[in-house]
Structure formats: structure tokens, C-alpha cells
Amino acid sequence: MGSQLSKPDTSNNNSQVNTGNAVQFSQPFVDYLQNSSETDSIRAKALELEIQSRVNAELQRLKSVTAKEYAELQAKISDNEETGQRHSNDSHGNDEASLSVKAGDRLRQLGREAVQGDILELKTKIEKSKHVRELDESVVKAKSEVISCLKENDRRPLDCWAQIEKFKNEVARLEDGWIQKVVS
Template structure:
């Protein structure tokens, strides 16, 4: 008892093959179209990505156009309201205006001036510093290499290392500016 194992020892792994009772058949037209297709997975993925980007660009353009149109309409309404308020102010004498109305008008103008000043400051901050020519050149080299070696992106390691060196150099100069 116990001198032999209770299960048979497997000497070689057994391969199981599943066979269907009904054969799988594809139409000859489907087989021909798959064999004659020149598209690979990467080209299909690129085509899909380009299609998605174009759709996003179209939607963004529509949104920008609608926002610009709404802005124009609101600007026209505001200017019309301002014109009406200035004519009303001119027609009303200073004696008829209460002191509170005059303060409200001055407050409104001050707020509008503050908003305009803040907009100018924000526009000034939006400008980003240009990256160096070395970084742009290294980036274009990486892109060129990846396009040439579509099926073998690992062949572009030299270009990627060059890009990393340029970015590190740019980061180091930025850190030096901040530290000083």
C-alpha cells in the first residue's frame, strides 16, 4: 500500500484535438477577398485613426463656428443694450437718477474694465515658449524612422535616444533658469 501512486504517471503530454461534427465552410468569395486584401492590421488601424481624427476635427470646427456665431449674436445684443442704456442715461438728468443707480453704473463699468484686463493677461499667458531646433529635429527623425520601419519600430532606438538626449538638455536648461 502506498508504494505505487494512485494515478498513472504521464510520460508524454497528451494533445487533445477537437473536431467538429459539422465542417466549417467559408464561401469562396470571402476567402478570395481575404487573400487578395493588401491591408494589414497596422494600415487598417492607421486608416481608422485618420478617420476618427477627421471626424473630431469636423465636430470641433462645427462647435467653433457655433460658438463664434453665438458670440457675435450676444455681442450685438450687448452693444444694442448699451446703446439703449446710454440714450436712456442721456435723456435722464442727473437729478432724476438716484445715488444708488449712479453707484451701480460705476460698479458695472469697473467690473467690465476688470474683465477686459484679466482677458488681456490670460492671452499673454497662453503663449508657450518654442522648443529648440534640436528637439524638433530629433522629433522629426523619430517620426521619419517610424514611418520607414513600419513593421520594425524597435530599429529606431538610435533616433529615440537622440530625442531623449535633446529633451533632457532642454529640461536641464529649464531647471537652470528656475534655480538661478
């Protein structure tokens, strides 16, 4: 009774997969992989540089767009001021409403000048902070230690955790100093 169910079905052998064929790569591809001096860290650096260049390009694009918009807004403001001056010259200056309008215009002008002064002050601070400064000697030393450790431990970058922590601490120290300088 149950003996026929235990036997394998030999009539339908089409479902078997032939695993005897090995995957073969072309010889130029194998030679390229063997001769390649590119490591994981080099690929990571190349990727990081590519990302940085894209971010810089996007920042430059945004700066140009904002500068253009800023110029357009400045032009609109100056046009509005000119039309406001024409209207104030055309209206009669004797009534109380025109005096309050003139006072409001004067206050807006003073506020606008104060804001523009603040903007110029911030721009000069930003321009000063854009300049590249020499790094602290301890940061340079920590960076070189990380680089040499990563070169020595190419296949085991986690072995360099101590050097990386030292580098992070030095950078954090510099950042704290910069923040204190900006805040004060």
C-alpha cells in the same frame, strides 16, 4: 442493480451534435483575404485618421456655434448699452442715486473694455499658435525610425519599444519647450 445506471441511454440520441461539418467560406472572400495588403498597422492608421477627421469636424461645429453665440451676446450687450444711455439721459442727473448709477455704469464699461482687450489678446496668441511649424529634426528622425521599425516588424509591433520611447521623449521635450514659451 447498478448495472443499468452505468449503461448509456441509447433510446435518446437526439442530443448529440454533429461536428463533422466544417465551416466554409466563399471563394471570393478567401481570395480577398489572401490578396489584401492591409495590415493591422494600416487599419489602425485608417481608424486614427477617421477619428481625427470626426474630432476636427466636431471642433469646427463647436467653433461656429460659439462664434454665433458670441455675436448674439455682443448684439445684446450693445442693445443694453443703448437702452442704458437712453435711460440715463431721461433721468434727472441732480440726485445722488443717479450719480452712483452713472459711476457704476462707468466702472462696468471700463471692466468690459478690459475684458474685451484680454479676449483680443488671447485670440491673437491662439491664432499665432495655430500655425503649423516645422518639426525638430530629432523628432522627424525618431518618427521615421518608428515607422520603419513598425514596417519591418509588422506582426510584432512590441519589438519597436525602444524607438517608440525615443520618439515619446523627443515629443515630450518639444512639449516642455512649448509650455515654457507659453507660460513665459
